[in-house]
Amino acid sequence: MEFDVVVVGGGLGGLAAAALLAKKGLKVHLIEQHDKVGGYATNYKRKKYRMEVAIHVLDGDHEFNLRNEIFDRLDVRENVEFVKLPEFYTCHFDGQKISVPDHFEQAKEKLSAIFPHQKESLASFFQLMWDVNKSMHASTVREPLIAPSNPLFAIFYPELEKYWTVSVGAYIDRLFQDNLLKVVLLANSTFYHDNPHELNILQFMASQASYFLGGVYYVKGGSQVYSNYLAKVITDNGGTISLNHRVEKIHVENSQVQEVFYRKTRGEEKEILKSVKAKHFVMNAPIPLVYQLIDQHPNQEYVNEIKEFKHSTSATTLFYGLKRPLKDFGNESHLNIFVDARMNMMDFSTFQQSVGIVDYDIVNTGLCSPGIYSCDLIYMDRLSEWNSLSPEGYKHKKKIVSDFYTRKLNSYFPGVTEAIDLFEVGTPKTMVRYTSNPSGSAYGFSPEFTEHRKRLLFWKEEAGTSDRYIRNLHFGSAWSYFPGFSGAQIAGSRAAKEILKQEGIPW
Numbered sequence: 343m344e345f346d347v348v349v350v351g352g353g354l355g356g357l358a359a360a361a362l363l364a365k366k367g368l369k370v371h372l373i374e375q376h377d378k379v380g381g382y383a384t385n386y387k388r389k390k391y392r393m394e395v396a397i398h399v400l401d402g403d404h405e406f407n408l409r410n411e412i413f414d415r416l417d418v419r420e421n422v423e424f425v426k427l428p429e430f431y432t433c434h435f436d437g438q439k440i441s442v443p444d445h446f447e448q449a450k451e452k453l454s455a456i457f458p459h460q461k462e463s464l465a466s467f468f469q470l471m472w473d474v475n476k477s478m479h480a481s482t483v484r485e486p487l488i489a490p491s492n493p494l495f496a497i498f499y500p501e502l503e504k505y506w507t508v509s510v511g512a513y514i515d516r517l518f519q520d521n522l523l524k525v526v527l528l529a530n531s532t533f534y535h536d537n538p539h540e541l542n543i544l545q546f547m548a549s550q551a552s553y554f555l556g557g558v559y560y561v562k563g564g565s566q567v568y569s570n571y572l573a574k575v576i577t578d579n580g581g582t583i584s585l586n587h588r589v590e591k592i593h594v595e596n597s598q599v600q601e602v603f604y605r606k607t608r609g610e611e612k613e614i615l616k617s618v619k620a621k622h623f624v625m626n627a628p629i630p631l632v633y634q635l636i637d638q639h640p641n642q643e644y645v646n647e648i649k650e651f652k653h654s655t656s657a658t659t660l661f662y663g664l665k666r667p668l669k670d671f672g673n674e675s676h677l678n679i680f681v682d683a684r685m686n687m688m689d690f691s692t693f694q695q696s697v698g699i700v701d702y703d704i705v706n707t708g709l710c711s712p713g714i715y716s717c718d719l720i721y722m723d724r725l726s727e728w729n730s731l732s733p734e735g736y737k738h739k740k741k742i743v744s745d746f747y748t749r750k751l752n753s754y755f756p757g758v759t760e761a762i763d764l765f766e767v768g769t770p771k772t773m774v775r776y777t778s779n780p781s782g783s784a785y786g787f788s789p790e791f792t793e794h795r796k797r798l799l800f801w802k803e804e805a806g807t808s809d810r811y812i813r814n815l816h817f818g819s820a821w822s823y824f825p826g827f828s829g830a831q832i833a834g835s836r837a838a839k840e841i842l843k844q845e846g847i848p849w
């Protein structure tokens with residue numbers, strides 16, 4: 343066999359899996375369609391500006407963060423610098439603002455001081471966050487895993503069982519009367535899903551807990567620095583990486599992946615179809631795409647079931663290169679969320695129009711220097727808003743969206759338009775083109791409460807994340823576990839663990 347493991351996709355999940363396995367001495371080969379690794383965890387350069395594509399903030403170390411073991415094993419802390427941000431996020435509404443601390447107790451205290459009439463409800467909210475986080479952690483590390491379909495699951499994890507089908511909007515509505523407090527607590531939920539009444543509370547609580555317990559950080563120099571470091575661990579440990587190569591077919595026979603077929607995406611030799619064999623295959627490429635590429639799956643019903651799963655929302659990002667810092671126009675925070683609240687939040691529809699603005703100059707991110715500043719404006723979006731347009735229609739809509747949101751930016755930070763030196767917009771279509779994530783999905787399968795339990799289909803009782811019928815096909819991506827900087831890497835580590843287990847190599 344040419345390789346022990348072939349990893350398809352060089353996003354954070356694929357990189358983490360490949361790096362962990364290469365460090366264990368396995369012969370690893372990673373295939374990435376792009377000219378650099380990282381997937382969404384990437385930066386790009388335009389003129390003198392370096393833009394961050396997706397990882398605007400990341401969660402820090404805390405006792406429940408399963409990512410810690412990846413950092414330990416790959417010596418991340420010694421080799422990559424993380425910049426601590428001063429707070430979690432600042433929520434802006436109706437000309438006012440409240441900054442939310444990135445610390446569990448401090449956030450509870452600060453919000454209780456501003457909203458004393460909701461003190462008890464705030465205590466219940468943070469208590470549930472703690473309980474959910476603890477149960478999520480326990481349910482993931484328990485050996486053997488107790489799958490949600492197992493009757494024991496409800497006994498071991500009562501919070502998880504109780505909240506599978508509850509939205510964070512419904513929970514918040516029941517618990518709090520103060521609409522403003524609801525807006526503040528849910529401000530960044532729009533980064534997970536655009537409607538709190540659909541967003542599963544477990545997903546929301548687990549994600550928020552990681553920031554409140556470990557603090558909020560940014561990779562010094564941008565997320566590409568991190569992705570490149572993982573790639574270096576792979577090659578330093580004898581692994582190989584083929585950039586600019588796209589996998590086109592996954593050949594399955596006798597319930598095993600036998601080989602994958604791939605070809606160059608650019609330059610000469612584009613016509614030549616190559617193939618590679620391995621004992622194990624880790625799919626960091628999006629799960630729905632993987633099932634399209636498999637030539638013969640032993641259980642077509644299972645595949646049809648997966649095809650029906652909804653995908654998470656996408657995003658549109660406006661990237662600005664600025665001649666002057668945003669703080670000259672009044673900004674004080676790295677992560678700002680502007681909720682155009684009308685203070686009647688009963689249906690939360692205003693969340694769908696909220697925007698995030700990230701300023702890379704508030705802390706020393708390594709992306710800015712005198713005369714070179716950058717910020718992003720992000721709003722959650724759907725591919726369906728863009729993909730039926732003609733090329734002219736697409737261009738036209740991009741212009742309308744750019745003008746509209748740049749006016750918004752200027753209304754939040756008056757005068758900033760004078761400082762704009764460079765400007766680009768990335769739509770859900772851009773995300774599909776760059777990463778092949780279907781629907782331009784930012785987070786894999788949808789975190790809606792109606793869907794949440796389905797994603798656990800990939801949790802087998804005895805294993806991490808694998809196809810049920812193809813034993814050497816493992817998943818390591820936001821689609822197979824949790825999304826985000828940590829979630830995607832933990833997904834990769836779960837695939838690595840499973841392979842080592844099958845090989846009889848201790849973790």
Ligand SMILES: Cc1cc2nc3c(=O)[nH]c(=O)nc-3n(C[C@H](O)[C@H](O)[C@H](O)COP(=O)(O)OP(=O)(O)OC[C@H]3O[C@@H](n4cnc5c(N)ncnc54)[C@H](O)[C@@H]3O)c2cc1C
Pocket residue numbers: 350351352353354355356373374375376379380381382383395396397398399400401587588589590626627628631657659720773776777778779783784785818819820821824825826827828830
């Ligand atoms: C706009 C936006 C903002 C976000 N903000 C944050 C944030 O602030 N903090 C946070 O923690 N998370 C954030 N996220 C989420 C986070 O970026 C993702 O969950 C995570 O990076 C996903 O990693 P992944 O490894 O699962 O997949 P991806 O990054 O999607 O990587 C998949 C890789 O597979 C490759 N690939 C696909 N098909 C093939 C093929 N056929 N052959 C070869 N290669 C292939 C792709 O090119 C890509 O490199 C954000 C996401 C978006 C889109």
